[in-house]
Amino acid sequence: MLTLLPGDVPVPVGSLGPLEAAGSQGRDTPGVGLLTFPLDGVALGRGQLGVTSPADVNLQHRAAVLARTELFQGIDEATQRRIAEQVAERVFERGQCVFVQDEPGDRMFVLAEGAVKLYVSSRNGGIVELVRHRPPAVFGEVALLDGGPRSASAEAVERSTLLVVTRPELLRLLRTDDQIAEALLRTLGTIVRRTTRQISDLAFLDLQGRVARQLLVLADGGNGTAARTRQLTQAELASMVSGARQTVNQALRSLEARGYIRADGRTFEILDRERLEHLADR
Numbered sequence: 159m160l161t162l163l164p165g166d167v168p169v170p171v172g173s174l175g176p177l178e179a180a181g182s183q184g185r186d187t188p189g190v191g192l193l194t195f196p197l198d199g200v201a202l203g204r205g206q207l208g209v210t211s212p213a214d215v216n217l218q219h220r221a222a223v224l225a226r227t228e229l230f231q232g233i234d235e236a237t238q239r240r241i242a243e244q245v246a247e248r249v250f251e252r253g254q255c256v257f258v259q260d261e262p263g264d265r266m267f268v269l270a271e272g273a274v275k276l277y278v279s280s281r282n283g284g285i286v287e288l289v290r291h292r293p294p295a296v297f298g299e300v301a302l303l304d305g306g307p308r309s310a311s312a313e314a315v316e317r318s319t320l321l322v323v324t325r326p327e328l329l330r331l332l333r334t335d336d337q338i339a340e341a342l343l344r345t346l347g348t349i350v351r352r353t354t355r356q357i358s359d360l361a362f363l364d365l366q367g368r369v370a371r372q373l374l375v376l377a378d379g380g381n382g383t384a385a386r387t388r389q390l391t392q393a394e395l396a397s398m399v400s401g402a403r404q405t406v407n408q409a410l411r412s413l414e415a416r417g418y419i420r421a422d423g424r425t426f427e428i429l430d431r432e433r434l435e436h437l438a439d440r
Contacts (some may be wrong), residue, residue, distance in 0.1 A: 210308045217242050218320055225269040226294035230268075232337035241331070246322040250274075256298075256312035256320065260435060263301025263308045264325050269293050272318025272386075276310045278399065287397040289352060290315065290376075296345065302328055303342075360400060363438070368399040371438035373419060377428050385431065389424040 224230040232240060245268070250256055255341035257268065267274075269291050273398060276297060277287045288310055291297055301308050302325045331338045359368050372395065378383035396406040410426075413419045418434050420427045428434060 211422055216247075219256040220247065220270075221247060223268060223294065223321060227268055227296050228294075229296045229299075229338065229341045231334055234339060237335070241323070241327070242321075244327055248320050248322060250314035250318045250320065251318050254314050256314065257308050259311040260307045263298060266296060266298040266302050266323050266325075266328060267312075268321040268322055268323065269297070270319040273315040274312055274318055274320075276312050278310050283439070284343075285397045286400050287394065288356070289399075297309075299328070299342065299345065300349070303346075304377070315381050360382070365399065365401045365405055366412065367437045368401070369395070369406060369409045370413065370434045372398050372439060373413075373426055373428065374431070374434055385428040386422075387426045387428075391424060 167239050177389045215321060217239065221235070221238045224238050224245075225235075230241065233241075247270075252273075256274060257263065270293055273290060273292050274295075274297065275287050279285045297312060298308070300306075332342065353429055363371065373387060374385075376387035376390065378388075392407055392410070393403050395410075396403045399406065401409075410419070410421065413434075414421055415432075418428075418430045418437075420429055
């Protein structure tokens with residue numbers, strides 16, 4: 159029988175290789191013995207050891223993600239933590255659908271990690287990408303406000319972690335917190351401005367101008383000549399500018415031949431921002 163001394167912690171031991179656990183019945187039915195190690199008088203109290211549980215760490219992480227978004231950054235920490243306790247966390251793999259255009263919308267999403275694209279599709283399979291979100295970002299809120307169907311589909315571009323906020327929770331926040339309501343109005347204003355710009359681009363810019371503008375957007379607004387887009391395929395770029403992949407390829411080659419950009423695999427480096435901006439502002 160094993161006697162534990164004060165301050166010792168029992169540790170289960172499975173297969174120990176050459177050193178068999180005490181009481182082992184042989185290789186076919188390995189026994190489980192106990193080893194002990196001293197803690198030098200340190201008590202095992204959670205607070206005394208400064209240990210934070212995984213649940214607490216996860217809650218703090220969700221609250222920190224909410225605090226980075228425009229929608230939730232203006233509220234106090236206690237409210238952020240309370241919301242973090244209510245939200246669910248879901249992981250979507252690359253190519254997995256988050257929601258589908260025209261389906262009922264009863265929740266919105268906060269992008270914690272990864273990337274998600276919003277797009278609209280036609281009955282014949284045509285796709286136009288509206289926006290590509292990266293953290294911190296909130297999306298899917300429009301359907302929650304008017305109770306209507308989803309106006310677009312959402313798909314994970316890479317492995318993404320999302321926080322899920324339900325419609326009842328959002329409506330409760332809107333009734334009790336003026337800052338949430340103001341932030342949501344700003345978000346809706348951003349959506350309207352982005353949509354207006356996309357319609358204007360389609361009406362007034364040729365394909366090369368739309369490609370130039372999209373490359374500038376994808377370069378994250380970096381200044382100077384070192385701005386670079388994230389990875390994307392020519393097919394994805396074509397869906398962003400409402401063009402065919404072949405014609406987008408021609409536009410990219412023309413921009414590269416003129417020294418405006420440099421293709422590097424699936425990324426594009428901005429070499430002449432001023433001339434690209436001129437093409438995008440015609």
